Structures are given as structure tokens and as C-alpha cells.
């Protein structure tokens with residue numbers, strides 16, 4: 001930045017001082033009704049926002065580049081810049097320009113970063129916007145560290161959580177947690193290990209922000225936590241968490257203190273600590289493959305318009321608080337039977353009591369986002385509208401209590417016992433706020449008549465002022481004899497007397513001319529001036545007083561954030577339970593039995609998402625039995641398109657739904673608790689990271705084999721597909737054997753495969769069972785029955801499916817021929833029991849006889865002439881063909 005004539009004004013000097021402290025951010029500098037940007041900020045912002053770039057003093061030698069946006073539309077522009085990966089420092093005028101002596105004081109009141117957003121326009125209500133901090137413990141060896149501390153906060157709700165990961169699975173667990181949280185911004189120490197910062201190790205699409213590593217210092221963290229939390233919470237924290245989690249938490253708090261200048265973060269009162277053993281640790285692959293919260297971006301879905309996910313299908317919540325909680329449940333199925341049972345009891349009760357459910361849901365519909373409103377209160381960002389909305393929501397609370405009073409299930413009884421109508425808070429709001437309030441607390445028109453005597457008196461003065469003006473107008477008309485004389489007001493001149501041209505001769509000499517128009521002239525008198533001062537004085541005082549009363553109300557409510565947060569949490573819970581009961585009723589779900597046995601039994605199970613599609617012939621239900629004895633590993637064969645993948649996913653989704661505490665799409669289900677669901681299905685995002693399909697497939701399988709336990713559920717779909725037939729089959733075969741027999745494994749497994757040779761495993765190993773998806777062959781075509789039956793398939797019907805897909809007839813006929821030849825080659829089952837197949841053994845279509853002859857030729861025992869003659873002979877024969 002160079003200093004020259006144009007930028008040496010006091011305003012620009014002030015700008016430069018402020019910008020110095022926010023070099024990395026685009027500085028929105030408030031000047032009048034605009035936020036202006038200068039220099040590089042202006043160049044960049046004008047390009048990103050597509051707005052005109054001008055300059056501050058065009059005539060100087062070195063004009064300052066400038067662009068600006070109207071202050072009232074700033075949020076939309078800020079959103080665009082955030083999207084482009086920038087941060088924005090918002091610099092406001094912090095004193096009234098009218099009363100300022102000299103240059104108005106300006107300060108950065110807020111730094112907008114992706115992880116610190118609370119505005120409704122910037123964070124969609126049903127999404128979370130976590131800011132996370134990650135620290136790897138100081139590793140003794142330079143290898144990848146094995147202890148991680150992760151803290152995350154959603155500033156808009158005050159939801160603050162901690163976790164530490166240690167041991168062999170630490171990195172994996174960390175990745176799982178990051179894919180659940182999907183943080184928008186991640187703080188890491190500036191000296192962080194480069195390997196740790198690999199995008200594939202961390203959350204994608206999130207801003208990584210290196211901060212001074214002293215922010216992660218344990219002593220600093222403890223003191224930051226000490227300031228933030230009550231002693232009891234702090235004690236709980238230090239007991240439960242290793243120092244890594246605390247250090248990450250400390251870094252978040254110090255970052256927030258630097259970026260959020262206003263408000264005191266008092267809504268961050270409690271910490272959720274994720275303890276291993278409470279929730280099922282889902283890994284990113286499973287979350288993605290089972291499309292729990294986000295659809296896979298596959299072409300097939302684009303075509304059919306299927307953008308459903310498990311979450312979208314079971315989401316019948318009516319509040320955004322409920323929506324967020326349900327998402328959390330879906331991503332954290334429980335491992336505790338007592339919790340699952342409590343939820344199921346409540347869902348069952350609300351399913352059976354239609355009237356209660358309907359009443360609860362219709363009352364909840366009147367609820368706004370109490371949790372986020374509370375967040376804005378604590379951050380001192382609540383507007384009069386926010387408080388008005390909060391008031392309306394609190395007004396609904398008493399109606400919910402008697403509805404809960406009708407319930408008998410533990411969870412609902414507990415909610416009833418803890419229910420807080422918050423009548424005092426409602427009355428506090430209702431006592432002050434007018435029914436219609438403005439957006440800004442500085443605009444007046446907030447406080448009810450009768451709330452404060454001074455407000456009433458000032459309003460009286462303003463009302464009287466209007467009367468005085470009318471009287472003055474009457475008096476002036478009589479005095480001048482001009483009947484059309486009017487007292488008027490505009491923003492620029494304030495009050496004035498307007499006289500039309502024909503009457504100008506009658507204007508008295510004490511009228512002071514202010515403005516001449518085509519048809520009239522505008523005047524001021526000493527009396528009018530005095531009246532104006534009284535009226536505007538009252539107006540300014542009134543607005544200031546209303547703003548002060550509003551701030552005091554915010555202050556009183558902010559002292560109650562913990563209560564308001566609990567109210568939000570209770571509302572979310574009722575909403576989720578009633579929503580799950582509603583889904584169960586709508587889609588005919590039944591209550592699963594969840595126990596700590598080892599059997600998974602599903603009678604007439606359905607895929608919750610696929611069954612919602614408009615399928616010709618409807619969805620065909622299927623049974624499943626998995627246990628640790630006779631049905632430990634099911635080999636599922638059947639043609640392409642028959643429904644193998646759907647079946648595999650259906651079993652996993654039913655298990656997850658049950659452990660979420662939801663009813664399930666089946667006619668009867670028993671679930672022996674599953675500690676983890678592993679999936680190796682479909683393509684993977686890692687392809688983009690440059691790994692081959694087969695490599696990804698194998699490394700994901702290796703991961704499963706390393707981490708699954710005897711309580712896990714494993715889904716393997718077409719393992720070995722990515723390599724040559726024999727390699728693939730051998731791998732698939734031995735992987736199945738390993739899962740079945742490895743002492744630490746024996747996990748319940750569904751194994752879908754194209755290799756029908758694998759069905760021979762059933763007779764060879766205990767616990768392995770064959771199932772196939774039934775098809776009917778009619779007139780050379782296949783009819784998919786979508787029914788899973790016992791026994792293995794002996795054919796693939798791939799060519800039939802290719803026909804359905806419209807491949808040219810010539811290809812289909814030739815494929816039949818090749819298939820026939822391959823089948824003639826046959827593979828013996830003896831070989832498969834002891835698989836040592838090699839590429840050379842493969843039965844291929846018979847090679848051309850000339851090629852066979854050439855293969856036989858021993859070139860080294862031939863003279864060059866002999867070789868030449870043989871070659872000529874072969875060529876002649878070829879020419880004759």
C-alpha cells in the first residue's frame with residue numbers, strides 16, 4: 001500500500017490502521033450507507049461479486065481502487081465471498097455520525113469465517129456449521145501421531161463437543177467423526193504435521209486454518225475452559241477427556257474470542273463428550289455407501305431423480321431443531337440397549353396414540369428455532385424480530401405439557417416431569433415487545449405503550465408535535481390568507497412551509513426561502529424551526545431509549561440461556577420421537593426387538609429408500625437370518641440387476657434404524673446388537689485421489705478385516721470384481737474363508753458375488769449358507785422375481801441383462817458363443833477347494849490355428865531361410881482365407 005494524496009485523508013488513515021489487523025480478510029468498511037472496500041480487497045471483491053470497480057479519487061496521480069455494497073444488502077455479498085473461500089471483517093461505525101466530533105469511530109465488530117456463522121441467511125436451518133480444532137499429540141517418533149484431540153462447536157446453537165482418539169484406530173475414528181461433523185472450518189496448529197493436513201485425512205471442502213500453536217497449549221486451554229465453564233463442568237471434562245481434547249477445545253475458545261467481539265459466548269455452557277462404547281462408530285465409507293444423510297452422486301439417481309437418503313425418508317419432523325437432532329441420531333446409532341429401548345417405547349406410544357401424536361405435532365409446528373435464537377441472544381446478535389419470534393414460540397410451550405402428561409413411556413414421562421413452560425420469559429418478552437417490531441433495534445417502534453413512562457412521554461411529545469404542526473399550518477393560513485399553504489416534511493430539508501407560485505406575493509417577510517420548485521417555493525420560519533427541533537429531539541431520544549430497553553431485555557434473557565437451550569433440546573426430542581412414530585404409521589414400520597443376542601432375524605424386510613420409489617410391481621420384501629452358528633456368512637448370488645445390492649443395504653439399514661431407536665420396514669425383526677456396520681460396496685471417492693478401483697476395493701476390504709469384531713455386520717458386494725476373473729475369484733474365496741474362520745472375526749456377513757463357484761463354500765465350511773435372487777427364464781428372457789431364496793445361482797444371466805440394456809444383437813450372439821466355449825473349458829470344483837489358478841489355465845476362445853502353429857515354432861533351430869519359407873507359407877494360407 002503506498003501513501004499518496006488520495007489515501008492520506010483521515011478516513012483512509014483510519015482505514016489503513018484497521019486493515020493492518022485484518023490482513024487476511026476482506027475488510028468491509030462502513031461509510032454512510034455503504035460498505036466500501038479498497039485496494040486489493042476492492043479488486044478481488046469486485047471480481048468475485050461481479051460489481052463495478054471504481055476509484056476513490058480519480059484525479060489523483062495514484063487513485064485508490066474502490067468498490068462498495070449497500071449496507072442493508074451486505075449479507076448476500078458476504079455469503080458469496082464466503083463461498084469463494086474468503087473471510088470478511090465487518091467494520092462498522094460505532095458512534096452516531098450526528099453526534100460524533102470529527103471522524104466517526106469505526107471498529108471491526110465481526111469476522112465472518114465459514115465456521116463462525118450464525119446468521120439465518122448464511123447457515124441453512126437444518127444444517128450444522130461446525131468450527132473444529134484438531135491437535136495431534138506430540139509423537140515421540142516422526143511417524144504419524146496416534147493420539148488426536150478434536151473439539152467442535154456449532155456457534156449458532158452452542159453445541160460444543162470433544163473427543164480424543166488413541167491407539168491403532170485413532171486416525172480412522174478421527175476420520176469417522178469428521179465425516180459426521182462435516183466441519184466448515186478446521187483449526188490446526190501452524191506447526192502441524194504435513195501428513196495430517198492431507199485432504200484425504202481430513203474433512204473435504206472445509207477451510208483449514210493454521211493458528212499459532214500456543215493456542216493449543218494445555219495451560220492456556222485450561223484457563224480458557226476455566227473462564228467458559230462452571231467448575232462442575234470443568235471437573236467432569238478433565239476427568240473424562242485426555243489432554244488432547246482439552247487442548248483442541250482451548251484453541252476453539254481462543255479463536256472465538258478473537259473473531260467474535262460481541263456477546264460473551266455464554267450459550268457455550270456444556271460439553272458433549274463422545275465416549276467410546278456409547279455410539280456406533282460409523283466410518284466415512286459406510287456413511288457414504290449407505291447414503292445415510294447424502295445421496296451418492298450417481299448417474300442412475302440423476303436419471304430417476306432419486307435423491308433420497310435414509311434421513312430424508314424417515315424425517316417427518318416439523319421443527320428445524322428436530323431435523324438437526326434426527327440427523328445426529330442417524331449418524332450415531334446407539335450401542336446401548338437401554339437407550340434404544342427407551343426411544344422405541346416412546347415411538348411406540350406415540351404411534352399407538354394417534355390423537356396425542358397429531359396434537360403434539362401440530363403444536364410443534366408453531367415452534368421456531370429456539371436453540372438458534374438462544375445462540376443469537378448469547379452472542380448479542382438478536383434483533384427485535386428474533387425476540388418476537390422467540391416470544392411466539394415460548395407461547396406454545398404450555399400447550400405441549402398436558403399432551404406429554406398423557407404419556408406413560410419413560411422418555412416422555414421424563415420430558416413431562418422436566419417440562420418448562422417458561423411463562424416468566426414469555427411474559428418478559430410480551431410485556432415489552434409491540435406485536436410488530438422492526439428488524440433493527442435502532443429504529444424504534446419496539447416498546448409497548450405503558451411499559452416505560454419516559455417512552456410514553458416522548459411518544460406523547462411526538463404526537464403533540466403533529467398537533468402543533470397542524471395548528472401552525474392553520475394559523476399561517478389565516479395570517480397570510482393563503483388557503484393552499486401546507487406544512488410538509490422531507491428527509492433533506494426537514495419541515496418546511498410550501499406556497500404555490502400564484503400566492504407568492506402574499507408571503508410575509510419573516511419567511512425564509514429554502515428551495516424553489518417549478519410551481520412552488522419552500523420556506524422556513526423561526527417558529528417552525530423550534531417545533532422541528534422539539535419533534536426530532538423527541539424522536540432521537542425515543543429511539544435511543546427504546547434501543548436501551550431492548551438491550552436490557554436481551555441481557556435479562558441472555559442470563560437464561562441454559563434454560564432456553566434445555567427447552568430447545570426438549571422440543572427437538574419430542575419432535576424426533578413424534579416424527580419417527582409418524583413415519584412408522586405412514587410406511588407400516590414395526591418395532592424391532594433389540595437384544596444382546598447374536599441373531600439378526602428379519603421377516604419380510606424392505607429397503608426403506610428403494611421401497612419409496614415408484615417401482616413397477618411394488619417392492620418385494622425379503623427375509624434374512626444371520627447368526628453366529630449356522631448362518632454366519634451368506635453368499636448371495638444372482639444375475640445383475642436382480643437386487644443383490646439392494647438386499648445387502650436393506651439389511652444394514654434395518655439394523656441401523658433399529659439402533660437409532662426407530663421402527664423398521666419389515667413385518668417382524670430381531671436384532672442382536674451390532675457394534676459396527678462395515679460396507680465394501682460400490683465405487684469410491686478415492687478414485688478421484690488417483691487410486692485404481694481395485695486398489696480401493698482391496699484397501700477397504702483390508703480395513704474391514706482389521707477392524708471388524710464378532711459383533712459386527714459386514715456387507716461385501718462383488719469383492720474381486722476389479723481384477724481378472726481368477727484373481728478375483730481366488731481373493732473373494734479366501735476373504736470369505738478368512739471372515740468365517742479367523743478367531744477374532746466370525747462377523748455376521750452378507751457376501752454378494754457374481755462368482756457362482758463360491759457357492760461351493762457352503763458344503764465346505766460351517767456357518768456359510770447360499771442364497772440367490774430368484775429369476776425366471778421365459779422365452780430366452782429373464783424375469784426378475786426379486787425374491788431371495790435358499791441355494792446358489794448357477795448362471796449369471798449377464799448376457800440377458802445386456803440385452804435388456806439394448807446392446808446390438810451381433811454382440812449378444814457372439815457373447816453367447818464365447819460363453820459356450822468358456823463353459824466347455826469348465827472349471828473343476830476340486831481346484832477351487834485348493835485354489836491355485838493362474839492366468840495360463842484360463843479357458844479362452846480357441847486361438848486362430850496359424851497363431852497356434854507360430855507358437856509351436858522353435859526359431860532357434862531354424863536357419864534364416866527356413867524361417868523365411870515358413871513365414872511365406874503362413875502368409876499364403878492367410879491370404880487364401
Ligand SMILES: Nc1ncnc2c1ncn2[C@@H]1O[C@H](COP(=O)(O)OP(=O)(O)OP(=O)(O)O)[C@@H](O)[C@H]1O
Nearest residue numbers: 615618619620639640641642643644645646647786
Ligand atoms: N426387493 C425388490 N423389489 C422390487 N424391486 C427391487 C428389489 N430389489 C431391487 N429392486 C430393483 O432392482 C434394481 C436393481 O437392484 P440392485 O442394484 O440391487 O441389483 P444388483 O443385483 O445388485 O445388480 P448389479 O449386480 O448389476 O449391481 C433396483 O434399482 C430396484 O429398482
